[in-house]
Amino acid sequence: MTKEELLGGCDLFLFDLDGTLYLADTPVAGAAEALARLREKGKRVVYLTNNSSKTGTEYEKKLRRLGLWGAGDAVYTSADATAEYLLSHYAKKRTHVLAAEPVREVFRAAGVLLDDAAPEVCVLAYDTTLTFAKMKAFNEFLAGGAVYIATHPDDVCPTDGVPMPDVGSFIALFARASGRTPQVVCGKPYPVMGECVARAFGCPPSRTCMVGDRLHTDIRFGNANGMRTLLVLSGETTRENMKNFPDTPDVILESVAEL
Numbered sequence: 193m194t195k196e197e198l199l200g201g202c203d204l205f206l207f208d209l210d211g212t213l214y215l216a217d218t219p220v221a222g223a224a225e226a227l228a229r230l231r232e233k234g235k236r237v238v239y240l241t242n243n244s245s246k247t248g249t250e251y252e253k254k255l256r257r258l259g260l261w262g263a264g265d266a267v268y269t270s271a272d273a274t275a276e277y278l279l280s281h282y283a284k285k286r287t288h289v290l291a292a293e294p295v296r297e298v299f300r301a302a303g304v305l306l307d308d309a310a311p312e313v314c315v316l317a318y319d320t321t322l323t324f325a326k327m328k329a330f331n332e333f334l335a336g337g338a339v340y341i342a343t344h345p346d347d348v349c350p351t352d353g354v355p356m357p358d359v360g361s362f363i364a365l366f367a368r369a370s371g372r373t374p375q376v377v378c379g380k381p382y383p384v385m386g387e388c389v390a391r392a393f394g395c396p397p398s399r400t401c402m403v404g405d406r407l408h409t410d411i412r413f414g415n416a417n418g419m420r421t422l423l424v425l426s427g428e429t430t431r432e433n434m435k436n437f438p439d440t441p442d443v444i445l446e447s448v449a450e451l
């Protein structure tokens with residue numbers, strides 16, 4: 193498929209953030225212009241991230257500061273997808289969310305019934321304010337048989353230096369401690385996120401393009417959910433390490449600047 197066919201065939205463009213639009217705190221050169229060209233063509237721009245340590249509002253602030261945000265844009269995180277999943281499958285169930293306070297507020301505002309004393313459902317999000325006391329309580333809820341849901345599967349979160357432990361690493365920790373693994377993981381590459389995005393933005397997967405730098409999350413997510421996929425080589429993936437993955441994107445570009 194050519195870049196032109198991809199552009200013509202899609203109305204909704206889902207953008208991964210780190211490695212795709214910026215690297216830590218530096219925008220990818222030409223990214224702002226590429227996003228502006230898409231908006232001029234009437235395409236919807238949505239920022240889609242697995243990182244559940246921040247809220248959509250916090251991401252919007254960062255995207256504005258980096259000069260990437262435009263009118264009509266939206267952010268959708270794995271925490272947003274998880275909240276929607278809870279409302280459609282576990283509405284009115286007492287739910288404990290292991291997350292930073294602003295993210296817990298997102299669940300509360302969405303209508304999830306938060307309960308930290310005797311929850312029926314436990315959500316593992318990316319809590320960068322994690323303490324031993326929180327870990328101990330979460331482990332006890334799991335051991336007690338609560339429904340177990342994780343926001344996303346990433347083992348590590350990219351930084352300028354050594355990648356930080358992310359939710360996937362904590363899933364491994366709780367598996368060792370409690371013997372439990374999540375019954376559902378909501379974020380990329382899993383279908384919960386795909387279904388939620390299609391509903392939230394009213395666009396069928398066949399007219400949606402996922403743009404990202406990771407083959408095993410971004411591109412697998414797009415392919416598994418019937419979307420078009422665009423791999424950019426500005427982040428984790430290189431032409432050399434690409435060969436180690438079974439996932440094939442529809443189009444490959446050096447960076448989003450070529451869009």
Ligand SMILES: [Mg+2]
Pocket residue numbers: 208209210211212404405406427
């Ligand atoms: Mg990325």
